[in-house]
Amino acid sequence: MTTTPHLLLRHREIANLDQLEVYLQHGGFEAFKKVVTQMQPAQVIDEVKASGLRGRGGAGFPTGIKWSFLPNNLWPHYVVCNADESEPGTFKDREILEGNPFQLLEGVMIASYAVQANLAYIYLRGEFWQIAHRLDEKIAELEKAGFLGENLFGTPYSLQLRTHLGAGAYICGEETALLESLEGKLGQPRLRPPFPAVVGLYGKPTVINNVETLTNLPLILEKGAAWYKSMGTERSPGVKIFSLSGCVNRPGNYELPLGTTFRELIYTHGGGVPEGRQVRGIMPAGASSAIISITEDRLLDTPMDYESVAAIGSQLGSASVIVLDDSVDFAWLVSKTVNFFKHESCGKCTPCREGTFWMNRLAQRIINGRATPEDISLLETVANQIAGKCLCALGEFSVMAVTTGIRQFRSDFEHHVNGSGSTATGG
Amino acid sequence: MNQLLQKYPEEVQQILAKYPPEFKRSAVMPLLYLAQREANYVPRQALQDIAEILEISTTDVASIVGFYTLYYDEPGGRYRIQVCTDLPCALRGADRFLQELCERLGIEEGGTTPDGLFTVEAVKCLAACHRAPVFQVQGDGEIVYHENQSVELAMAWIEEVRARVAAKEDRS
Ligand SMILES: Cc1cc2nc3c(=O)[nH]c(=O)nc-3n(C[C@H](O)[C@H](O)[C@H](O)COP(=O)(O)O)c2cc1C
Ligand code: FES
Numbered sequence: 214m215t216t217t218p219h220l221l222l223r224h225r226e227i228a229n230l231d232q233l234e235v236y237l238q239h240g241g242f243e244a245f246k247k248v249v250t251q252m253q254p255a256q257v258i259d260e261v262k263a264s265g266l267r268g269r270g271g272a273g274f275p276t277g278i279k280w281s282f283l284p285n286n287l288w289p290h291y292v293v294c295n296a297d298e299s300e301p302g303t304f305k306d307r308e309i310l311e312g313n314p315f316q317l318l319e320g321v322m323i324a325s326y327a328v329q330a331n332l333a334y335i336y337l338r339g340e341f342w343q344i345a346h347r348l349d350e351k352i353a354e355l356e357k358a359g360f361l362g363e364n365l366f367g368t369p370y371s372l373q374l375r376t377h378l379g380a381g382a383y384i385c386g387e388e389t390a391l392l393e394s395l396e397g398k399l400g401q402p403r404l405r406p407p408f409p410a411v412v413g414l415y416g417k418p419t420v421i422n423n424v425e426t427l428t429n430l431p432l433i434l435e436k437g438a439a440w441y442k443s444m445g446t447e448r449s450p451g452v453k454i455f456s457l458s459g460c461v462n463r464p465g466n467y468e469l470p471l472g473t474t475f476r477e478l479i480y481t482h483g484g485g486v487p488e489g490r491q492v493r494g495i496m497p498a499g500a501s502s503a504i505i506s507i508t509e510d511r512l513l514d515t516p517m518d519y520e521s522v523a524a525i526g527s528q529l530g531s532a533s534v535i536v537l538d539d540s541v542d543f544a545w546l547v548s549k550t551v552n553f554f555k556h557e558s559c560g561k562c563t564p565c566r567e568g569t570f571w572m573n574r575l576a577q578r579i580i581n582g583r584a585t586p587e588d589i590s591l592l593e594t595v596a597n598q599i600a601g602k603c604l605c606a607l608g609e610f611s612v613m614a615v616t617t618g619i620r621q622f623r624s625d626f627e628h629h630v631n632g633s634g635s636t637a638t639g640g
Numbered sequence: 641m642n643q644l645l646q647k648y649p650e651e652v653q654q655i656l657a658k659y660p661p662e663f664k665r666s667a668v669m670p671l672l673y674l675a676q677r678e679a680n681y682v683p684r685q686a687l688q689d690i691a692e693i694l695e696i697s698t699t700d701v702a703s704i705v706g707f708y709t710l711y712y713d714e715p716g717g718r719y720r721i722q723v724c725t726d727l728p729c730a731l732r733g734a735d736r737f738l739q740e741l742c743e744r745l746g747i748e749e750g751g752t753t754p755d756g757l758f759t760v761e762a763v764k765c766l767a768a769c770h771r772a773p774v775f776q777v778q779g780d781g782e783i784v785y786h787e788n789q790s791v792e793l794a795m796a797w798i799e800e801v802r803a804r805v806a807a808k809e810d811r812s
Binding site for chain 1: 666694703727776
C-alpha cells in the first residue's frame with residue numbers, strides 16, 4: 214500500500230480512492246489477502262498488540278488486547294464497527310467513510326479474520342443515510358470481486374458484512390447501547406460485566422471498534438508493528454485525526470502524530486483564532502470534555518496524547534478539539550453542553566435522567582438572567598451528585614463542562630446573576 | 641392484510657436477510673424507515689404490520705418510534721429541515737441562522753409552513769461542525785446534508801423545491 218502524507222485520510226492525495234479499482238491500484242486488500250492466506254488469527258492479534266494501537270472511539274483501550282479477550286469456546290464471534298459518531302465536535306469518521314471507505318472495510322475484514330467472525334456489522338448513525346447506501350454498494354462490489362463471501366482466496370474462511378442504520382440517538386455510540394439498538398431494542402446501555410467481548414451481539418463474543426481504529430489496520434498489517442510504533446509517542450503510538458472546530462480560522466480534520474501540541478494544531482494547521490483573539494479554553498474531547506482553562510500560554514504546548522492531556526486534568530477522548538476564545542461566554546457554553554446531554558440521556562438510570570433535566574433548567578435560568586447567586590452553587594451541587602452514580606459514561610460526560618466551567622470561569626456565571634445578564638452567545 | 645409487506649415485498653425480504661433468522665427483531669429499525677418513506681412519518685397501521693412481520697408486540701414497535709429522534713408518529717412537513725445548533729455550530733452563528741430562517745419562512749422553530757412542505761427544527765450535532773451553519777433534510781425517504789449554509793442559500797433551495805412540487809402538481 215502506498216504511503217502518502219496521510220495514512221487514514223489518503224483520499225486527500227489520491228483522487229477517487231473511494232472507487233474499488235483505484236483502491237486496488239494503491240495496494241488495496243493486499244493486507245487482507247496476506248492475513249487470510251498466510252497468517253494465523255493469533256498472529257494477527259499479536260501484530261496489532263505489538264503496534265500499540267489504541268481505540269480511537271474515546272477510551273483509548275489497546276485494540277489487540279481487547280481482541281484477545283474473546284473466548285475460543287463460545288461461537289459465533291461477531292465484529293461491530295462503531296460509526297455512530299455523534300459527539301459534538303467530532304466529524305472524523307464521516308470523512309473516512311466518505312473519502313476512504315475501502316480502507317475502513319478492509320480494516321473491518323482484518324479484525325473479523327483475527328477473531329474468526331463470519332459476520333460483521335457496521336452501525337452508522339441514521340443521519341449517515343447517504344453514506345450507508347454507498348457502503349452497501351461497495352460491499353456488493355467486494356462480494357462480486359471475491360473479497361467477501363465463502364471460502365475466501367480458496368481458504369475455509371468466509372465473511373459477510375452488513376450495514377445497520379441508527380435513528381438519531383447519541384447514546385447508541387456507547388457500545389452496549391449500540392448492541393441493544395442493533396438487536397432491535399431501545400438504545401439503552403447494559404450493565405457490565407459481562408463485557409461485549411464475552412456476551413455481546415445476540416449474546417455472543419463481540420469486538421466493537423471505532424471507524425478510525427479499524428482504518429489503521431490495513432497499514433499496520435502491511436508495514437508491521439515496528440513501523441507503526443515509530444510514529445506518535447511511546448505510550449500513544451501512531452497517527453490520530455483531530456477534528457478541529459469552534460473559534461479557529463480553518464476548522465477541519467487534521468491527521469497528525471499523537472503527541473502533536475495544541476499550539477501546532479490550532480496555529481500551524483488551523484490558521485489561528487479569528488481576529489487575533491486569545492484562546493481562553495479548550496475542549497479536547499468534544500462536549501464531554503473537562504474544559505482546559507488556558508491560564509498560561511505554555512498550556513498550549515501540551516502534547517495531545519492520552520497521558521499528557523490527562524495530566525492537565527482533561528482527556529483526549531475522540532480528539533474533537535473545540536477552541537474557545539475570549540469572546541465566548543462560558544455560562545452560555547455550559548448551557549449548550551448541558552442541553553445536549555439532557556436531550557440525549559436515554560432515561561434508563563435516575564441520576565442521569567433527572568440530573569441532566571435539573572442542570573438544564575438551572576443553566577437556562579442563569580443565562581436568561583433569572584437566577585440568584587445560589588443557583589450557581591446549586592448547579593454545581595447537582596453536577597456533583599450525578600458524578601459517579603450513573604449506569605454508563607454519558608452521565609459522567611454531562612457534568613464535565615459544568616464542574617470545570619464553574620470552577621474555572623465562575624465570573625462568567627456571576628455576570629448573569631448580578632443584573633447585567635444579557636443573553637450573550639458565542640456566535 | 642399486511643400493507644407494508646404487500647407494498648414492498650422485495651425490500652422487506654432484503655431487510656430481513658441482513659440478520660440471522662432467529663434474531664429478526666433486529667430488522668425493526670430498517671422496517672420503520674421503510675414505513676416512513678412515503679409520508680415522512682410512521683402511520684399507525686405500519687406499527688401493526690411491522691409487529692406482525694417480526695412477531696413482536698405493537699407496543700414494542702411503538703416504543704422504538706418514541707425513543708429514536710428520526711422516526712415520527714405524527715405528520716409534519718413533507719421535508720424536515722433540521723438545523724444543528726450544538727456548541728461548535730453555535731460558535732459559528734447557527735442559532736442566528738436558525739432564527740433568521742424561521743423569520744423568513746414566517747414560522748416558529750418546530751413549526752411547519754402553511755403549504756405543508758417544510759418543518760424547521762433545531763437538532764443536535766450532525767458531524768459537520770466544521771461546515772456550519774449546517775442542516776439536514778429528511779424527506780422522500782432520504783436524509784441529505786446541506787453544509788456551509790447561509791439564509792440565502794437555504795431559501796434558494798426552498799424555492800427550488802416549491803417550484804418542483806408545483807410543477808409536479810400541475811402535471812397531475
Ligand atoms: C455516551 C457515549 C457515546 C459514545 N459514542 C461513541 C461514538 O460515537 N463512536 C465510537 O466509536 N465510540 C463511542 N463511544 C465509545 C464506545 O463505547 C466504545 O468504547 C468504542 O466504540 C470502542 O472502540 P475503540 O476501542 O476502537 O475506541 C461512546 C461512549 C459513550 C459512553
Ligand atoms: S455541532 Fe453542529 S454539526 Fe457538530
